Amino acid sequence: MGKGIRGRRGKAVRPGTHSETTESKHPAGIIGVIDVLNQLEADGRVDRYAIGGAVGATFYLEPVATQDVDVFVAFTGQMTQGLIDPRPVFDYLTAHGGRVEGEHIVIAGWPVQLLPSTGPLVDEALAEAVTMDVADTSARVFTAEHLAAIALDTGRIKDHLRLLQFIDTGTINMERFEQICRKYGLLDKWRVFERKYLEVNSEF
Amino acid sequence: MSFDIQRIIASKKAWRKTQAQLPIEEKLIILERLRDRARTLRAATKHKEDTVVDAGTTKSLSGNCRSP
Numbered sequence: 162m163g164k165g166i167r168g169r170r171g172k173a174v175r176p177g178t179h180s181e182t183t184e185s186k187h188p189a190g191i192i193g194v195i196d197v198l199n200q201l202e203a204d205g206r207v208d209r210y211a212i213g214g215a216v217g218a219t220f221y222l223e224p225v226a227t228q229d230v231d232v233f234v235a236f237t238g239q240m241t242q243g244l245i246d247p248r249p250v251f252d253y254l255t256a257h258g259g260r261v262e263g264e265h266i267v268i269a270g271w272p273v274q275l276l277p278s279t280g281p282l283v284d285e286a287l288a289e290a291v292t293m294d295v296a297d298t299s300a301r302v303f304t305a306e307h308l309a310a311i312a313l314d315t316g317r318i319k320d321h322l323r324l325l326q327f328i329d330t331g332t333i334n335m336e337r338f339e340q341i342c343r344k345y346g347l348l349d350k351w352r353v354f355e356r357k358y359l360e361v362n363s364e365f
Numbered sequence: 366m367s368f369d370i371q372r373i374i375a376s377k378k379a380w381r382k383t384q385a386q387l388p389i390e391e392k393l394i395i396l397e398r399l400r401d402r403a404r405t406l407r408a409a410t411k412h413k414e415d416t417v418v419d420a421g422t423t424k425s426l427s428g429n430c431r432s433p
Protein backbone atom coordinates (compact mmCIF):
# COMPACT_ATOMS: atom_id res chain seq x y z
CA MET A 162 0.00 0.00 0.00
CA GLY A 163 1.16 3.51 -0.76
CA LYS A 164 3.85 2.34 -3.16
CA GLY A 165 4.33 2.97 -6.82
CA ILE A 166 3.43 6.63 -7.02
CA ARG A 167 5.82 8.58 -9.17
CA GLY A 168 6.42 12.29 -8.81
CA ARG A 169 7.07 14.86 -11.45
CA ARG A 170 9.81 14.13 -14.00
CA GLY A 171 9.58 10.44 -13.20
CA LYS A 172 11.22 10.66 -9.77
CA ALA A 173 9.83 8.83 -6.80
CA VAL A 174 8.04 11.20 -4.45
CA ARG A 175 10.16 11.49 -1.34
CA PRO A 176 8.92 12.50 2.08
CA GLY A 177 9.44 16.14 2.90
CA THR A 178 10.44 17.22 -0.58
CA HIS A 179 7.67 19.78 -0.65
CA SER A 180 8.02 21.63 2.63
CA GLU A 181 7.43 25.16 1.38
CA THR A 182 4.17 26.84 2.13
CA THR A 183 3.31 27.97 -1.35
CA GLU A 184 1.03 26.48 -3.92
CA SER A 185 3.11 27.93 -6.75
CA LYS A 186 5.45 24.95 -6.81
CA HIS A 187 2.66 22.95 -8.38
CA PRO A 188 1.11 23.47 -11.80
CA ALA A 189 -2.42 24.80 -11.86
CA GLY A 190 -5.30 22.44 -12.46
CA ILE A 191 -5.82 18.78 -11.78
CA ILE A 192 -2.17 17.91 -12.41
CA GLY A 193 -1.37 20.29 -9.55
CA VAL A 194 -3.92 18.50 -7.36
CA ILE A 195 -2.28 15.17 -8.20
CA ASP A 196 1.15 16.57 -7.27
CA VAL A 197 -0.12 17.67 -3.87
CA LEU A 198 -1.86 14.32 -3.27
CA ASN A 199 1.32 12.42 -4.13
CA GLN A 200 3.28 14.56 -1.70
CA LEU A 201 0.58 14.20 0.97
CA GLU A 202 0.95 10.44 0.76
CA ALA A 203 4.74 10.50 0.51
CA ASP A 204 4.87 12.61 3.67
CA GLY A 205 2.77 10.00 5.45
CA ARG A 206 -0.23 12.21 6.19
CA VAL A 207 -2.51 9.62 4.62
CA ASP A 208 -1.84 5.94 4.14
CA ARG A 209 -3.16 5.95 0.62
CA TYR A 210 -5.25 8.06 -1.70
CA ALA A 211 -7.18 7.30 -4.86
CA ILE A 212 -9.15 9.52 -7.19
CA GLY A 213 -12.79 8.58 -7.74
CA GLY A 214 -15.90 10.37 -8.99
CA ALA A 215 -16.08 12.14 -12.32
CA VAL A 216 -12.35 12.87 -12.47
CA GLY A 217 -11.57 9.21 -11.78
CA ALA A 218 -14.04 8.17 -14.48
CA THR A 219 -12.36 10.55 -16.93
CA PHE A 220 -9.29 8.31 -16.86
CA TYR A 221 -11.45 5.70 -18.62
CA LEU A 222 -14.33 7.56 -20.29
CA GLU A 223 -15.05 10.76 -22.15
CA PRO A 224 -14.66 13.82 -19.92
CA VAL A 225 -17.83 15.04 -18.22
CA ALA A 226 -18.31 18.34 -16.45
CA THR A 227 -17.61 18.31 -12.74
CA GLN A 228 -17.13 20.96 -10.13
CA ASP A 229 -14.75 19.11 -7.83
CA VAL A 230 -12.27 16.30 -7.45
CA ASP A 231 -13.35 13.38 -5.24
CA VAL A 232 -10.37 11.91 -3.46
CA PHE A 233 -10.78 8.88 -1.25
CA VAL A 234 -8.21 8.56 1.49
CA ALA A 235 -7.23 5.96 4.04
CA PHE A 236 -6.83 7.93 7.25
CA THR A 237 -5.54 5.05 9.36
CA GLY A 238 -3.78 6.13 12.52
CA GLN A 239 -5.69 9.37 12.93
CA MET A 240 -8.55 8.28 15.13
CA THR A 241 -9.78 10.53 17.92
CA GLN A 242 -12.22 8.91 20.34
CA GLY A 243 -13.10 6.33 17.71
CA LEU A 244 -13.70 8.91 14.99
CA ILE A 245 -11.52 9.80 12.04
CA ASP A 246 -9.77 13.09 12.67
CA PRO A 247 -9.04 14.75 9.31
CA ARG A 248 -7.53 17.85 10.88
CA PRO A 249 -3.87 16.85 10.41
CA VAL A 250 -4.53 16.36 6.71
CA PHE A 251 -6.36 19.68 6.35
CA ASP A 252 -3.65 21.42 8.37
CA TYR A 253 -1.01 19.94 6.08
CA LEU A 254 -2.86 20.97 2.94
CA THR A 255 -3.56 24.50 4.12
CA ALA A 256 0.11 24.82 5.08
CA HIS A 257 0.89 23.87 1.49
CA GLY A 258 -1.31 26.48 -0.13
CA GLY A 259 -4.73 24.84 0.13
CA ARG A 260 -7.74 26.91 1.11
CA VAL A 261 -10.72 25.49 2.96
CA GLU A 262 -14.06 26.36 1.35
CA GLY A 263 -16.99 24.66 3.03
CA GLU A 264 -16.53 20.95 2.74
CA HIS A 265 -13.82 21.29 0.12
CA ILE A 266 -10.21 22.25 0.17
CA VAL A 267 -9.18 24.23 -2.88
CA ILE A 268 -5.89 22.99 -4.33
CA ALA A 269 -4.38 24.36 -7.54
CA GLY A 270 -7.69 26.05 -8.29
CA TRP A 271 -9.82 22.91 -7.90
CA PRO A 272 -12.16 22.19 -4.99
CA VAL A 273 -11.06 18.82 -3.64
CA GLN A 274 -13.40 16.69 -1.56
CA LEU A 275 -11.48 14.37 0.74
CA LEU A 276 -13.60 11.34 1.52
CA PRO A 277 -12.89 8.62 4.05
CA SER A 278 -13.85 5.08 3.20
CA THR A 279 -17.56 4.53 3.65
CA GLY A 280 -17.35 0.74 3.86
CA PRO A 281 -15.76 -2.44 2.56
CA LEU A 282 -16.43 -1.65 -1.11
CA VAL A 283 -14.48 1.60 -0.92
CA ASP A 284 -11.84 -0.12 1.23
CA GLU A 285 -11.27 -2.60 -1.57
CA ALA A 286 -11.42 0.14 -4.22
CA LEU A 287 -8.67 1.99 -2.36
CA ALA A 288 -6.57 -1.14 -1.91
CA GLU A 289 -6.85 -2.15 -5.57
CA ALA A 290 -6.63 1.33 -7.11
CA VAL A 291 -4.20 1.55 -10.00
CA THR A 292 -1.38 3.94 -10.72
CA MET A 293 -1.61 5.78 -14.02
CA ASP A 294 0.83 8.06 -15.77
CA VAL A 295 -0.31 11.65 -16.18
CA ALA A 296 1.99 14.12 -17.90
CA ASP A 297 5.29 13.68 -16.06
CA THR A 298 3.79 12.38 -12.84
CA SER A 299 1.46 9.57 -11.83
CA ALA A 300 -1.88 9.35 -10.11
CA ARG A 301 -3.69 6.61 -8.26
CA VAL A 302 -7.21 6.03 -9.56
CA PHE A 303 -9.96 3.56 -8.73
CA THR A 304 -10.31 0.73 -11.23
CA ALA A 305 -13.11 1.13 -13.76
CA GLU A 306 -14.97 -1.82 -12.20
CA HIS A 307 -14.84 -0.28 -8.73
CA LEU A 308 -15.94 3.11 -10.08
CA ALA A 309 -18.86 1.37 -11.77
CA ALA A 310 -19.80 -0.56 -8.62
CA ILE A 311 -19.63 2.59 -6.49
CA ALA A 312 -21.79 4.39 -9.05
CA LEU A 313 -24.33 1.57 -8.87
CA ASP A 314 -24.28 1.70 -5.09
CA THR A 315 -24.58 5.51 -4.92
CA GLY A 316 -27.45 5.37 -7.36
CA ARG A 317 -28.09 8.99 -8.33
CA ILE A 318 -29.09 9.71 -11.92
CA LYS A 319 -25.60 10.94 -12.78
CA ASP A 320 -24.15 7.76 -11.25
CA HIS A 321 -26.44 5.62 -13.39
CA LEU A 322 -25.38 7.60 -16.46
CA ARG A 323 -21.75 6.95 -15.60
CA LEU A 324 -22.43 3.24 -15.16
CA LEU A 325 -24.19 3.18 -18.54
CA GLN A 326 -21.15 4.85 -20.10
CA PHE A 327 -18.85 2.22 -18.62
CA ILE A 328 -21.05 -0.53 -20.02
CA ASP A 329 -21.76 1.09 -23.39
CA THR A 330 -18.10 1.72 -24.11
CA GLY A 331 -17.09 -1.76 -23.04
CA THR A 332 -14.66 -0.22 -20.58
CA ILE A 333 -15.38 -2.52 -17.68
CA ASN A 334 -14.81 -6.23 -17.37
CA MET A 335 -18.39 -7.35 -16.71
CA GLU A 336 -17.32 -10.56 -15.02
CA ARG A 337 -15.17 -8.63 -12.54
CA PHE A 338 -17.90 -6.02 -12.07
CA GLU A 339 -20.51 -8.67 -11.22
CA GLN A 340 -18.02 -10.33 -8.91
CA ILE A 341 -17.69 -7.04 -7.00
CA CYS A 342 -21.47 -6.61 -6.98
CA ARG A 343 -21.89 -10.12 -5.57
CA LYS A 344 -19.22 -9.60 -2.92
CA TYR A 345 -20.70 -6.34 -1.64
CA GLY A 346 -24.41 -7.15 -1.80
CA LEU A 347 -25.14 -5.10 -4.92
CA LEU A 348 -26.59 -7.86 -7.08
CA ASP A 349 -30.20 -6.83 -6.40
CA LYS A 350 -29.40 -3.25 -7.39
CA TRP A 351 -27.62 -4.54 -10.47
CA ARG A 352 -30.59 -6.68 -11.54
CA VAL A 353 -32.92 -3.69 -11.13
CA PHE A 354 -30.50 -1.54 -13.13
CA GLU A 355 -30.31 -4.16 -15.88
CA ARG A 356 -34.09 -4.39 -16.11
CA LYS A 357 -34.50 -0.63 -16.11
CA TYR A 358 -31.78 0.40 -18.55
CA LEU A 359 -30.36 -2.55 -20.43
CA GLU A 360 -33.14 -4.93 -21.34
CA VAL A 361 -35.28 -2.56 -23.44
CA ASN A 362 -32.84 0.08 -24.60
CA SER A 363 -29.82 -1.14 -26.48
CA GLU A 364 -28.79 2.45 -27.14
CA PHE A 365 -28.98 5.60 -25.06
CA MET B 366 -26.83 16.22 -43.76
CA SER B 367 -29.02 13.39 -42.61
CA PHE B 368 -31.89 13.13 -40.17
CA ASP B 369 -31.48 9.40 -39.87
CA ILE B 370 -31.68 8.95 -36.11
CA GLN B 371 -29.69 5.70 -36.18
CA ARG B 372 -26.86 7.42 -38.02
CA ILE B 373 -26.96 10.33 -35.57
CA ILE B 374 -26.78 7.94 -32.60
CA ALA B 375 -23.92 6.03 -34.20
CA SER B 376 -22.11 9.28 -34.92
CA LYS B 377 -22.49 10.48 -31.33
CA LYS B 378 -21.30 7.13 -30.03
CA ALA B 379 -18.23 7.29 -32.26
CA TRP B 380 -17.51 10.84 -31.08
CA ARG B 381 -17.78 9.76 -27.42
CA LYS B 382 -15.40 6.91 -28.12
CA THR B 383 -12.91 9.31 -29.71
CA GLN B 384 -13.15 11.57 -26.67
CA ALA B 385 -12.64 8.63 -24.31
CA GLN B 386 -9.51 7.55 -26.18
CA LEU B 387 -7.79 10.93 -25.93
CA PRO B 388 -4.62 11.03 -23.80
CA ILE B 389 -5.49 11.69 -20.17
CA GLU B 390 -3.62 15.02 -20.25
CA GLU B 391 -5.97 16.25 -22.99
CA LYS B 392 -9.02 14.93 -21.18
CA LEU B 393 -8.03 16.77 -18.01
CA ILE B 394 -7.70 19.99 -20.01
CA ILE B 395 -11.21 19.37 -21.37
CA LEU B 396 -12.43 18.92 -17.78
CA GLU B 397 -10.99 22.31 -16.88
CA ARG B 398 -12.73 23.92 -19.86
CA LEU B 399 -16.04 22.22 -19.08
CA ARG B 400 -15.86 23.50 -15.52
CA ASP B 401 -15.09 27.04 -16.69
CA ARG B 402 -18.00 26.88 -19.11
CA ALA B 403 -20.35 25.62 -16.41
CA ARG B 404 -19.26 28.45 -14.12
CA THR B 405 -19.91 31.01 -16.85
CA LEU B 406 -23.35 29.56 -17.53
CA ARG B 407 -24.18 29.47 -13.85
CA ALA B 408 -23.11 33.07 -13.39
CA ALA B 409 -25.12 34.12 -16.44
CA THR B 410 -28.24 32.41 -15.17
CA LYS B 411 -27.63 33.70 -11.63
CA HIS B 412 -27.95 30.29 -10.04
CA LYS B 413 -26.61 30.09 -6.54
CA GLU B 414 -23.25 28.34 -6.25
CA ASP B 415 -24.48 25.96 -3.58
CA THR B 416 -27.63 24.76 -5.27
CA VAL B 417 -27.79 21.01 -5.08
CA VAL B 418 -30.85 19.34 -6.46
CA ASP B 419 -31.74 15.84 -5.40
CA ALA B 420 -33.11 14.41 -8.60
CA GLY B 421 -35.15 11.86 -6.71
CA THR B 422 -37.16 14.38 -4.73
CA THR B 423 -36.63 17.58 -6.74
CA LYS B 424 -35.83 19.30 -3.48
CA SER B 425 -33.06 21.84 -3.37
CA LEU B 426 -30.70 22.27 -0.46
CA SER B 427 -30.48 25.99 -1.09
CA GLY B 428 -34.13 26.50 -1.74
CA ASN B 429 -33.77 27.53 -5.37
CA CYS B 430 -36.08 24.79 -6.56
CA ARG B 431 -39.31 23.63 -5.10
CA SER B 432 -41.03 20.32 -5.06
CA PRO B 433 -43.82 20.13 -7.57
